[in-house]
Amino acid sequence: MTAAKHFATDISADGTDDILDFKIPDPEGELSDADFQQQIEVAWQVCDRFDLQTDIWRGRILRAVRDREKRGGGGSGFLNWLKDRDLSKSQAYALIDLANSADQMLQDGLLETRDVNQFSKRAFMETAQSSPEVQQIVSEAARRGEQITRREVRQLSDEWTAMSSDLIPETVREKAANNTIPTRYLAPLVKEMQKLPPAHQATLKTEVAASPDIDTLKQVTSEARYLSKYIAAASQVQALDPEVVNLEQALDEALRVGCLNSTADLVNQATQLEQAAAKLYTAWKRMNALAERVYVDSGESTPQLRSLLSALQPLCSERIEVRLGEIDSPAMRTIRLRVLPDSPDGA
Structure with a gap:
C-alpha cells in the first residue's frame, strides 16, 4: 500500500x-x-x-x-x-x-x-x-x-x-424520512433480503408495501431470515433429491400454512445431522485403525493397555454404544448406533 x-x-x-x-x-x-x-x-x-x-x-x-x-x-x-x-x-x-x-x-x-x-x-x-x-x-x-x-x-x-436501498418500498422510505418508522428497523430487513433470490425479494417487498408499519417490518425480517436459512440449508442436504422433492413448492407451502420457521429449522437440522453422521463414520474408521495398531504394538506385558482397548471396544464395533448420564441416575440411557458395512459399489 x-x-x-x-x-x-x-x-x-x-x-x-x-x-x-x-x-x-x-x-x-x-x-x-x-x-x-x-x-x-x-x-x-x-x-x-x-x-x-x-x-x-x-x-x-x-x-x-x-x-x-x-x-x-x-x-x-x-x-x-x-x-x-x-x-x-x-x-x-x-x-x-x-x-x-x-x-x-x-x-x-x-x-x-x-x-x-x-x-x-x-x-x-x-x-x-x-x-x-x-x-x-x-x-x-x-x-x-x-x-x-x-x-x-x-x-x-x-x-x-x-x-x-431499492428493497425498501417508497412508502416506507417516506415514513422513515419523517421519523414515523425508526430507521433501525430497516437495516436488518435489507441485510436479510439481500441474501434472497429476486423473486422472494419482490414478494417480501410487496408484503411490506401493503402494510408499512413496524410490526410488518419485524415479521418480514424474520421471514427473510428463515427464507435464507432454508435456501442455504436445503441445497446441502443430500437426502433432499430435487427429482423427488420440489424445494421451491415445499417452501411456498410452508409459507402458506405458516410453518416457515419450523421448516427452515428442520432443514437446517438435517444438514447438521448429515454432517455429524459423516464425522462420526470418519472418527469410527480412524478409531478402529488406531485400536488395531495399538493391539499389534502391545502384548501380554501391557495388561493396562489391553484393558484400555477392551474398555473402548463398544466404540469400535459395528454397534456403537454411548451412555448418556450417570450410571446410578434414573435418567441414564444408552444410545446404540449400528454402522452397516460398505456396499460393494461404495454407495
Missing part, C-alpha cells in the same frame, strides 16, 4: 500535549453523581481514542514486519515475531486491516491527520466497515469537530440504508 500521511499522536483536548495524562475524579469526593459520571466518561473517551491510535500504529508496524518477511521469501519469520510478542495471527491481521483502513481513508481525503481524535475505537472500526457514502458522512462530522461514537455510525448507516 502507498504510504499515507501519519496520524498525529496528540489526543488531548487542547491539542498542545501528546502525553496521556488526566485526573480521575475521587470516588469519595463531593462531586454529584452526574458530574462524577461526566468526568469518568470524558476520561474513558480519551483512553478509547488513545487505544485507537495505538492499534493503528501497531497495525502499521505489523504490516511492515510482514512485508519485510515477504520480501525475504518466507512467512515463518513473521509468525515467530508474533509468537515472541504473544500475538495470534488473527489479532495481527485485524490490526493490519485497521491500519489499512485508516491509511486508505487518509489517501481518499476522507480524513485529515487529526480527525481520528474524534473517534472512539469501536466507532472508527464501524466506519471502516461501512459503505463509502456512510464513510463520507461520518468523516464530514469528524472534520466539524463532532465526537463520533459507534451508535452514531450505526444510526447513520441505518439511515443511509433506509433511504438508498
